[in-house]
Each structure stands twice: as structure tokens, then as C-alpha cells.
Amino acid sequence: MTVTRFAPSPTGHLHVGNIRTALHNWLLAHKSGGRFLLRIDDTDAERSREEYVEAIRADLAWLGLTIDGEQRQSARAPIYQDAFERLRAAGRVYRCYETAQELELKRKIQLGRGLPPIYDRAGLALDDADHARFAYQGVAPHWRFKLDHGEPIEWLDGIRGRQHFEPAQLSDPVVRRADGSWLYMLPSAIDDIEMGVTDVLRGEDHVSNTAAQTQMFTALGAEPPRFAHEALLVGREGKLSKRLGSLSVGALRDSGIEPQAVTALLARLGTSLPVEPIADIAVLANSFDLSTFGRAPARFDEAKLERLNHAIVHQLSYAEVADRLPAGMSEAAWLAVRPNLETVADATDWWQVIAGPVAAPALNEDDRRFLAEAAAHLAWSDDPWGALTGALKQATGRKGKSLFMPLRQALTGRDHGPDMHALLPLIGEKEARQRLERAAAG
Numbered sequence: 385m386t387v388t389r390f391a392p393s394p395t396g397h398l399h400v401g402n403i404r405t406a407l408h409n410w411l412l413a414h415k416s417g418g419r420f421l422l423r424i425d426d427t428d429a430e431r432s433r434e435e436y437v438e439a440i441r442a443d444l445a446w447l448g449l450t451i452d453g454e455q456r457q458s459a460r461a462p463i464y465q466d467a468f469e470r471l472r473a474a475g476r477v478y479r480c481y482e483t484a485q486e487l488e489l490k491r492k493i494q495l496g497r498g499l500p501p502i503y504d505r506a507g508l509a510l511d512d513a514d515h516a517r518f519a520y521q522g523v524a525p526h527w528r529f530k531l532d533h534g535e536p537i538e539w540l541d542g543i544r545g546r547q548h549f550e551p552a553q554l555s556d557p558v559v560r561r562a563d564g565s566w567l568y569m570l571p572s573a574i575d576d577i578e579m580g581v582t583d584v585l586r587g588e589d590h591v592s593n594t595a596a597q598t599q600m601f602t603a604l605g606a607e608p609p610r611f612a613h614e615a616l617l618v619g620r621e622g623k624l625s626k627r628l629g630s631l632s633v634g635a636l637r638d639s640g641i642e643p644q645a646v647t648a649l650l651a652r653l654g655t656s657l658p659v660e661p662i663a664d665i666a667v668l669a670n671s672f673d674l675s676t677f678g679r680a681p682a683r684f685d686e687a688k689l690e691r692l693n694h695a696i697v698h699q700l701s702y703a704e705v706a707d708r709l710p711a712g713m714s715e716a717a718w719l720a721v722r723p724n725l726e727t728v729a730d731a732t733d734w735w736q737v738i739a740g741p742v743a744a745p746a747l748n749e750d751d752r753r754f755l756a757e758a759a760a761h762l763a764w765s766d767d768p769w770g771a772l773t774g775a776l777k778q779a780t781g782r783k784g785k786s787l788f789m790p791l792r793q794a795l796t797g798r799d800h801g802p803d804m805h806a807l808l809p810l811i812g813e814k815e816a817r818q819r820l821e822r823a824a825a826g
């Protein structure tokens with residue numbers, strides 16, 4: 385069974401870039417009836433906040449990304465400790481004492497000599513007396529994972545194809561700080577094993593982490609999961625990061641974007657599949673396919689999201705929106721105005737047009753006389769608009785715009801809007817007659 389996970393750090397609100405990763409993992413799991421897990425990466429106690437954890441859950445729920453299990457890294461210290469002890473006994477983690485400044489200096493010297501800035505493994509050369517001296521000075525060690533330089537690191541990436549790294553070209557990653565706290569890399573590998581994750585799908589900024597993590601899986605006696613790294617999401621003009629605040633889930637929701645528009649766009653952006661207003665996430669899951677992913681950065685275009693949103697709004701059923709409509713607005717009213725909406729919230733304006741009052745338009749004398757005649761001809765039936773315009777055409781010889789426009793203006797107070805066949809029955813006979821008479825009176 386496919387098991388995927390989304391592993392956000394609760395240090396801020398989710399934005400389109402994170403959501404895309406979450407969505408793709410959800411789709412990958414659901415394509416084959418698998419499970420999608422949420423893992424809260426809150427090892428950084430200072431920057432993690434409970435309000436963000438709650439917001440992440442709420443945002444995923446709003447998007448329809450149901451979760452089949454949740455873990456929090458802050459609650460799993462004993463599991464990490466246990467795995468760490470095993471790595472220590474196997475000689476796969478070692479103590480180091482360099483300060484950040486010392487490491488920076490080493491890097492500068494290497495770069496000055498034209499060498500890659502790889503950690504020199506000075507910590508590995510220390511003996512018991514060295515460690516005792518540091519301990520005596522009250523300097524606690526931080527820990528690095530010892531990469532096995534014995535053979536190249538390789539994996540078949542679900543998006544990038546065959547990947548190859550020479551471990552000697554990588555620094556042994558720091559996995560634990562001097563204060564005992566964990567850095568992201570090792571707990572993530574431990575969790576992926578523990579949680580039975582079969583597929584890790586994440587951004588390509590994690591490719592070199594994967595190189596080190598594949599060795600962590602092996603060192604912990606586990607088969608590495610399948611990995612796939614997707615190209616990053618960029619804005620129309622380049623990097624997205626500057627504008628991420630405006631692209632949070634909350635901001636999108638507040639601007640009238642429907643979750644189905646977000647998922648329809650992000651599911652297919654950067655793939656060879658067409659972006660279409662597909663509201664049913666199961667359809668998106670069935671067509672989800674890593675082999676359709678391109679290697680170029682995916683471009684996020686808000687205008688495209690808005691267009692997609694209009695198309696999604698035009699598909700929403702009354703049941704899906706009823707709790708967001710003004711009190712009293714019926715299903716018939718929703719269906720009548722729906723094709724004219726850009727957002728669900730716009731329905732309120734049209735409900736106002738239906739329920740009234742509407743301002744009488746300023747019309748010339750000719751049109752006013754015409755509307756007086758319209759008020760006289762108004763009769764109620766299944767199709768009062770068809771009957772009214774038919775009768776007026778006969779009686780006045782008007783047709784086209786000169787027939788329809790003054791009627792629309794008098795009945796709705798506007799020049800454009802939903803089909804009058806649908807609107808007039810909703811306005812009702814008495815109210816319609818009053819509007820026509822009022823416009824006729826000027």
C-alpha cells in the first residue's frame with residue numbers, strides 16, 4: 385500500500401508552494417487507495433507555534449486533503465534517541481566541537497584553494513583524551529552522521545530519473561545540536577521508517593538531503609522509500625517567496641477562491657496534463673502521474689487561478705454553497721445567477737437585485753413610455769419574460785437591444801446580468817410591475 389506524508393514545519397501559514405506538495409502527496413496516495421499522513425516537523429521549539437499547527441490542519445481540511453494519521457516530531461524524542469543509540473553503537477554518528485565561526489573559516493580556506501567546502505571530518509580524528517578535554521572545558525559536542533564513502537549513492541527518482549552522488553563530495557550532515565535537540569534530517573528518516581512511508585515526494589531543494597538520508601535508512605536497517613523531487617513553484621515574474629503572504633490558503637479563501645480551483649490548478653501545474661476546472665479531487669487523483677511532471681520550474685499565475693475559479697464556481701451545486709448565501713436565497717436563485725458569478729460572494733449582489741430594492745434607471749421619454757406599456761402587458765406564466773417581450777415586440781415594433789435593454793435596466797437596475805428568463809420569475813409579478821412603473825414615472 386502506498387503511504388505518503390506531508391511534513392510541514394509549523395513556523396508559518398501554508399502557501400501555494402506547500403499546498404502543492406501536500407496535494408501531490410495526497411493524490412499519489414489516493415490514486416492507489418493508499419494513506420496520506422500528516423507529520424508536524426516541530427523540532428525547532430523556538431519557531432514552531434501551536435496556532436500554525438491548527439492552521440495547517442484547518443487549511444488541509446478546507447482543501448479536502450483528508451489525513452489518515454498524524455504525528456508530531458516534538459512528541460517522539462524517545463524514538464529518535466533509540467535510533468540514535470543504534471547509530472552510535474554502529475559508529476555511524478560522531479562528535480564534533482567546531483563553532484559556527486570555525487566552520488565558516490574552514491569553508492573560506494577551502495574555497496580560497498578552489499576546493500569544494502566539504503566538512504573535513506576533524507571530529508572523527510579526536511580520541512578519548514580530546515573528548516575528555518572538551519568535556520572538562522564544559523564544551524558539549526554536536527553530532528554528525530558519518531556517510532559511507534564506500535560506494536556511490538544512487539536512486540531512481542520518480543521525476544528526475546537516475547540520481548547519482550559521490551558521498552565523499554558531501555559533508556557529513558549535523559544531525560544533533562550540542563543542546564541535544566535534533567536537526568531535521570535524521571528524525572525525518574526515522575519517522576519515514578516508523579510511519580511506514582513508501583513514497584517521499586517533495587521539492588527539489590531536498591535532493592542533496594535525500595542523498596544523505598538514503599544512507600540513514602540503510603544504516604537503520606531499512607529499505608529507503610521511493611523518492612521523487614518536483615521542480616519548485618515560481619511566480620510569473622520569478623521567485624514566489626516574496627509574495628507568499630498573499631498566497632497563503634487564508635488569503636486565497638478570503639479573496640473568494642474555492643478549494644477546488646486551488647486543487648485543480650496545483651494538481652496539474654508543471655505537468656504535461658492540461659489544467660482544467662476539475663472539481664472532483666478523485667478525478668485528479670486518477671489522472672495523477674509522476675511521469676507527466678516536467679523538470680522546469682512550474683509557474684504559478686494568479687490570473688489563471690482566478691479564471692479557473694470562475695469555472696469552478698459555475699459548477700457548484702446549491703448544497704455546496706447554501707451556507708454561504710444570503711438568508712432566503714433559494715436554489716432557483718442560485719442557479720439563475722451562478723453563470724454570472726466570479727466568486728460565490730458575488731451572489732449576494734445578485735440576490736439584492738432579485739430581492740430589491742433596485743434604483744430606477746434614468747431613461748429618456750421614449751423608453752419611459754415603452755416601460756409604461758411593459759407594465760401594462762406584464763402577465764404571469766411559466767415564462768413571464770418570454771411572454772412580456774413577445775407581446776411588446778408586437779405592440780411596439782421594438783426589437784433587439786432597444787427592446788431588452790430598458791426592460792433589464794428597469795427590472796434590475798443594471799445593464800448586464802443573468803438571463804432574464806430565469807431572473808424575472810424570481811423577482812415576482814408584483815415587484816416587477818412596481819419596478820417597471822417606477823422606471824416609467826422617471
Ligand code: GLU
Binds near residue numbers: 391393572590
Ligand atoms: N519539514 C521539512 C520541510 O518542510 C520536510 C521535508 C520533507 O518532506 O522531508 O522542508
